[in-house]
Amino acid sequence: MEITLSVLKADIGSIGGHIQPSRALADKVLEVVQHKGRKHLLDSRVSWTGDDIAILMTHQQGPGAAVIHEMAWEAFLAGTEVAKLQGLYGAGQDLLSDAFSGNVRGMGPGVAEMRFQERDAEPFVLFAADKTDPGAFNLPLYRAFADPMNTPGLLLSPSLTEGFHFVIMDVAHTGRDRVIELQAPEDLHRIAALLRDPERYVVESIWSRHSGDQAVAASTSRLHNIAGKYTGKDDPVMLVRVQKDFPATGEILAPFSTGHFVAGGMRGSHNMPLMPVPLNAGTSYFDGPPIVTGAAFCVHDGKLTDPVDVFAHPFWDRIRDQVADKAVDMRRQGFFGAAMLPMDELEYTGITTTLDGLDDRFHVRPDGPEPLRQAF
Ligand code: 13P
Ligand code: 13P
Ligand code: MG
Ligand code: MG
Ligand code: MG
Ligand code: MG
Secondary structure: OEEEEEEEEEOOOEEOOOOEOOHHHHHHHHHHHHHHOOOOEEEEEEEEEOOEEEEEEEEOOOOOOHHHHHHHHHHHHHHHHHHHHOOOEOOOOOOOOOOOOOOOOOOOOEEEEEEEEOOOOOEEEEEEEEOOOHHHHHHHHHHHHHOOOOOOHHHHOHHHHOOEEEEEEEOOOOOOOOEEEEEEOOOHHHHHHHHOOOOOEEEEEEEEOOOOOEEEEEOOOOHHHHHOOOOOOOOOEEEEEOOOOOOOHHHHHHHHHHOOEEEEOHHHOEEEEOEEOOOOOOOOHHHOOOEEEEEEEEEEOOEEOOOEEOOOOOHHHHHHHHHHHHHHHHHOOOOOHHHEOOHHHOOOOHHHHHHHHHHOOOOOOOOOOOOOOOOO
C-alpha cells in the first residue's frame, strides 16, 4: 500500500520557560488530531522533545496536502489556547501567521514528509531535536549514508554499495527553494564541502540509488529567516526509513554517540553538544543542552506500532555523561569565541544596539605619539 508519513512540529508553549509542554496541551493536540483526522488519517501519534510538540501522521494524501496540514495547524491552534489558559511560556511561539493558507511550509511549524510504497516490513525512525536547528542532522546523515567507517552496510550490502542521492538545501536563500543534488560516493568531497556549514546547507532528503526509494525526509525551515527576526530556534524533525536497501537502525543511531556541537542552546545563540535523550524529555542546563529523541516504529497499511524509544537504552547513559561533560566544558568559556555563535547567527539581536551605541565612541588615532591621557 502507498502511504505518506507526515510529521509536523511546533513550539506552542511550555511550562517553566522553554522546558516542555504540559500534559493538557499535548492531550488537546492529540484530541484534535484524532477528531479532525477521522476521515483522512490512517493513524497518528503525538510526542514532544523539549518544548516542541510533534504530530506524526499516516495517510494517503501525499506530501504537502492542504487537508493534512490544516488539521495539524488547527491542532496547534487548539493547543495554543490551552497554553494561554495555563499561562504557559511562549504560547503559539512557532505559529507565525494567523491565517492558514493551504500549507504550513514557511509558516513556522517544522515539516518532514515522505510518500512511499510500504515494504513487507516497514521500519522507520522519527528523530526530533530541540534547542538547535536543521543543520544538526548534517553530521549523523553524512556518517550514516556516506561513511563506511560508520556504516558497514556500505561495504557488506550490495544495494547500499550503490550509494545514495543527497538533496541539499541552501537555507540562507530567501524566496523559492535553492537546492543541489549530489551522489555519494562520487560527490563525497562536494557533499562534505557543503555539509561542513550546517547553518547554510542542510540535507533535505536522501534517496537509495539502488531502488530509487526515499530514505530520509528532514525539515529545513529556519524560523529566523521566515520571520525576519528572532521567533525561536528552528528545532528540526526528520524521518528515516531503515534496513534492507537503507542503513540498519543501529547505523543511523551510531553517529549520535558523538555528541557533536550544534548551534542552539541558550537563547538559540550558542554552540552546544547534541545530547540523545528519551522520548518526551524536557530541557534543563543552559536552556539545553540541545537534545534529540528517536522513536522507532513499524508501519503496515498505515497502522503504526507503539514507538520504541531508541535513546532510552542504558548504552546512552554513558554518552549522556560524556555530552554533559562537553557541555560544561564549553560553558566554562562563557561568551568567548566558539562558545557563542557568530553575529549573524544570534537569535537575539539586542547586542547590535549596544555595539551601534559604541560606534561614536570609537576614534581613529592620529599619526605620531599618543598624547598623554588626562584624568577620565
Ligand atoms: P539479527 O540476527 O538480530 O536479526 O541481526 C541482524 C543484523 O544484521 C543486525 O545489524
Ligand atoms: P525554543 O526555540 O526551544 O523555544 O528555545 C528558545 C530559547 O531561546 C531558549 O533559550
Ligand atoms: Mg520555546
Ligand atoms: Mg524548542
Ligand atoms: Mg538558527
Ligand atoms: Mg523553537
